[in-house]
Amino acid sequence: MHMADALLSPAVGATMWAATASLMVYSAKKLKDDPDDRRVPLMGVLGAFIFAAQMINFTIPATGSSGHLGGGMILAVLLGPHAAFLVMASILTVQALFFADGGLLALGCNIFNLGVFPCFIAYPFIYRTIVGEGPTKALLFTGATLASVVALQLGAFGVVLETVASGISELPFASFVLLMQPIHLAIGVVEGLVTTAVITFVWQARPEILQMAQGRIDRDFSTRKVLAGLALVALVTGGIFSWFASAHPDGLEWAMFHAAGQEELEAPKGAAHAALAGIQEKTAFMPDYAFRQGDPGEDDGEGVEEPWPAVSAGTTAAGIVGGFLTLVLAGLIGFALRLAGRSRETVTGA
Numbered sequence: 001m002h003m004a005d006a007l008l009s010p011a012v013g014a015t016m017w018a019a020t021a022s023l024m025v026y027s028a029k030k031l032k033d034d035p036d037d038r039r040v041p042l043m044g045v046l047g048a049f050i051f052a053a054q055m056i057n058f059t060i061p062a063t064g065s066s067g068h069l070g071g072g073m074i075l076a077v078l079l080g081p082h083a084a085f086l087v088m089a090s091i092l093t094v095q096a097l098f099f100a101d102g103g104l105l106a107l108g109c110n111i112f113n114l115g116v117f118p119c120f121i122a123y124p125f126i127y128r129t130i131v132g133e134g135p136t137k138a139l140l141f142t143g144a145t146l147a148s149v150v151a152l153q154l155g156a157f158g159v160v161l162e163t164v165a166s167g168i169s170e171l172p173f174a175s176f177v178l179l180m181q182p183i184h185l186a187i188g189v190v191e192g193l194v195t196t197a198v199i200t201f202v203w204q205a206r207p208e209i210l211q212m213a214q215g216r217i218d219r220d221f222s223t224r225k226v227l228a229g230l231a232l233v234a235l236v237t238g239g240i241f242s243w244f245a246s247a248h249p250d251g252l253e254w255a256m257f258h259a260a261g262q263e264e265l266e267a268p269k270g271a272a273h274a275a276l277a278g279i280q281e282k283t284a285f286m287p288d289y290a291f292r293q294g295d296p297g298e299d300d301g302e303g304v305e306e307p308w309p310a311v312s313a314g315t316t317a318a319g320i321v322g323g324f325l326t327l328v329l330a331g332l333i334g335f336a337l338r339l340a341g342r343s344r345e346t347v348t349g350a
Contacts, residue, residue, distance in 0.1 A: 001070070001152075001184070001252050002095070002110055003159055005103030005276060006267040009166035013272075016162065017108030023116065024089055027082035032337045036212060038223055039083055040338055044331030045230045046075055047087045048323035051094065052238030053194075055289060055319055057246040060186050065254035066246035067187030070155070072118025073148045073195045077127065078202060080213040081119040083334065088115040090330040094322055100284035103267075104276040113158040118151035126150055128214070135210065140200055145192030152188035156180045159252060168268055171259050179255035187251055202226055238319025242289070243309040289318035 005013070031039075050071035057066040071091070075084035089111045095101040102110045130143035160177045163169060202209050206226050211217040248254075253263040267273045285292070291314040 001113060001155060001159060001250070002092075002102035003106040003113075003162070003252070004264065004267070005105040005273055006265040007159075007163045007166060007169055007171075008103070008106050008109065009168050010105065010270065010272040012162055012166045013105035013108060015108075016112055020089070020108040020111045020115075023085060023112075023120075027085045028333075028337055030082040031086065031334075032341045034215065034341075037338060038212065038221070039079060040331060040334035041227055042079060042209070042223060043083055043087050043334040044327040045227050045234065046078060047090050047330035048327040049230050049234040049237070050075065050087070051091050051323050051326040052234045052242070052319055054091070054095070055238060055242040055245060055315075055322075057248070057250055058190060059246040059248055060183065060251075063183065063186070063254065064248055065183055065251055066248040067184070067190065067251050068245075069191055069194055070114050070118065070148075070152060072114055072151060073122060073127065073144060073191070074198050076119045076123035076213070077144070077195070077199045078209055078213055080215065081123055084123075085115045085119045086333050087330045088119070090333060091326050094326045094329060096280065097283045098285055098325065099289050099318060099322060100280055100287040101289070104280050105272065109158070109162050113155040113162075117154040117158070118147070121154065122147040122151035133214075133216065135203060135207075137200060140203065141196045144195040144199060145189070148192035148195050149185065149188035152184050152191060153181060156184035156251070169260070169265050171256060175259045176255060179258050180251070183251040183254060201229070205229070234323050235320065238323045239316045242315050242319045243311050245310070247306065247308060247310075286314065286318045286321070289322070290314035291317070 050069070053069040053071060055068070057068045059066050072084065072088055075087050078084075079087065092102060092107060092110050092114065096104055096107050096110070127143040127147040130146065131139045157177065157180070160173065160180050163171055163176070164173045199210070206221065206223060208217050208219075208221040209223065209226065249257065249263050256265070257263045267277065290312065
């Protein structure tokens with residue numbers, strides 16, 4: 001559900017950038033006011049894990065489409081909404097800047113659609129309402145699944161509204177929304193199952209993490225085993241499991257094809273689109289999670305049907321490097337906010 005710049009007008013893109021930036025500032029302030037040292041390494045490792053997980057598209061049977069994990073609910077449940085939103089912003093920024101996954105004009109929309117709805121709507125109003133303070137396996141399954149489905153439905157509808165409001169594509173509202181919502185309902189069900197599996201693992205290994213995310217724990221506890229487990233899964237997922245990603249178009253591309261006859265639209269020739277495309281071309285050192293043309297180890301594969309699984313050194317490198325970059329960026333954000341919080345406490349105490 002990563003939008004490309006071709007779907008957006010500069011006005012809509014800038015508006016969503018402003019809204020997203022405001023929420024990032026708000027989230028940073030909330031996190032700085034209520035810091036927790038244990039949250040910082042979790043932010044980095046979970047960011048790397050979600051980055052790797054988003055590389056794996058799974059086939060939606062009988063549709064010719066595929067989907068991938070959004071990850072917002074996993075982040076919200078394990079980090080709390082404000083830290084989760086900042087980590088999601090880190091993931092999508094790394095993807096757009098260094099792997100050309102999603103446009104730079106569309107980055108504000110992508111962060112909003114994949115971050116706001118799970119973190120600030122589905123998590124507090126659905127997941128926490130269902131699970132409460134006494135989680136069980138049944139409650140975790142119900143809460144995570146329903147919250148994931150609702151978050152993805154809202155995100156998909158957000159894509160439709162932002163695209164139609166831009167008015168620069170030939171995607172009619174009625175047919176576009178009637179294609180987007182059902183395909184993302186199926187994707188949301190799978191996301192709910194994966195979310196349940198991840199948070200159940202953490203809940204059984206270290207339930208205090210879920211309590212910390214809700215601000216209900218102040219005693220010391222160790223997160224080393226959980227961090228090590230998530231880091232290992234992130235490494236294997238990005239480095240190896242990413243070879244098994246479905247070759248079918250994702251839900252957004254599938255809906256665009258059936259609504260307008262093409263999976264990708266040509267970006268307008270305006271100055272804003274051209275400038276941002278130029279920046280992305282320079283920063284994206286591994287576009288589409290592969291080596292650039294002519295890079296060592298790359299096979300352009302022209303005229304050859306791509307095998308499955310797509311064993312690729314470029315994909316492995318992209319998964320590992322991208323996960324590391326996300327870990328560093330999300331971790332640095334958490335660390336910087338922790339330092340800012342400590343400085344404020346020192347000044348206030350003085």
